[in-house]
Amino acid sequence: DAGVTQSPTHLIKTRGQQVTLRCSPKSGHDTVSWYQQALGQGPQFIFQYYEEEERQRGNFPDRFSGHQFPNYSSELNVNALLLGDSALYLCASSFSSGYYNEQFFGPGTRLTVL
Amino acid sequence: GQNIDQPTEMTATEGAIVQINCTYQTSGFNGLFWYQQHAGEAPTFLSYNVLDGLEEKGRFSSFLSRSKGYSYLLLKELQMKDSASYLCAVSDSNYQLIWGAGTKLIIKP
Numbered sequence: 001d002a003g004v005t006q007s008p009t010h011l012i013k014t015r016g017q018q019v020t021l022r023c024s025p026k027s028g029h030d031t032v033s034w035y036q037q038a039l040g041q042g043p044q045f046i047f048q049y050y051e052e053e054e055r056q057r058g059n060f061p062d063r064f065s066g067h068q069f070p071n072y073s074s075e076l077n078v079n080a081l082l083l084g085d086s087a088l089y090l091c092a093s094s095f096s097s098g099y100y101n102e103q104f105f106g107p108g109t110r111l112t113v114l
Numbered sequence: 115g116q117n118i119d120q121p122t123e124m125t126a127t128e129g130a131i132v133q134i135n136c137t138y139q140t141s142g143f144n145g146l147f148w149y150q151q152h153a154g155e156a157p158t159f160l161s162y163n164v165l166d167g168l169e170e171k172g173r174f175s176s177f178l179s180r181s182k183g184y185s186y187l188l189l190k191e192l193q194m195k196d197s198a199s200y201l202c203a204v205s206d207s208n209y210q211l212i213w214g215a216g217t218k219l220i221i222k223p
Contacts, residue, residue, distance in 0.1 A: 040216075041215050041216070042201050042203070042213035042215045045210055045213075058210070101205070102147075102159055104159070107155065
């Protein structure tokens with residue numbers, strides 16, 4: 001049973017560029033959450049997708065957008081990249097009807113903005 | 115505002131016991147999670163508490179007091195592989211996870 005997968009593993013971009021990160025949830029999961037984790041910090045919630053709709057959103061600007069596909073996989077798009085966007089981007093999947101919605105994390109995408 | 119506090123770093127000796135504390139102030143409460151994160155890796159689930167009391171799972175135990183906004187993670191018989199960051203996260207009224215900055219645990223032989 002494959003867990004949560006993310007691609008790419010690492011990415012280097014320059015300021016002003018756009019980036020798309022991808023996530024495939026654990027089998028049987030229908031909800032995908034995205035987090036940004038700066039070095040030495042805890043994850044910061046970006047948004048959550050369920051049934052192809054953005055269900056919740058954290059305190060991130062509109063430059064951060066996402067999408068969920070019918071197969072529950074998801075994309076995170078970031079436009080007009082800033083140096084401060086350099087971080088580990090984590091995708092977590094869960095089952096909406098689970099007892100406590102335990103989130104399973106993917107390995108993350110390390111984004112470096114130069 | 116919402117806030118999760120945990121110590122930045124702790125050091126313990128192999129074979130010993132360590133307690134990592136977490137205090138929280140959130141809008142609503144739907145449970146508290148502990149995750150372990152090794153450097154450069156994704157967080158992995160350790161425990162979940164929604165009712166007051168102690169949950170034991172092998173060498174790891176987690177305690178919750180909702181009235182005090184307090185939890186701790188207890189690690190027994192420490193092993194070198196337990197060196198990692200330990201993240202406390204609270205599920206708020208919208209079931210959104212609010213995360214602490216993590217406690218880096220260093221195990222010495």
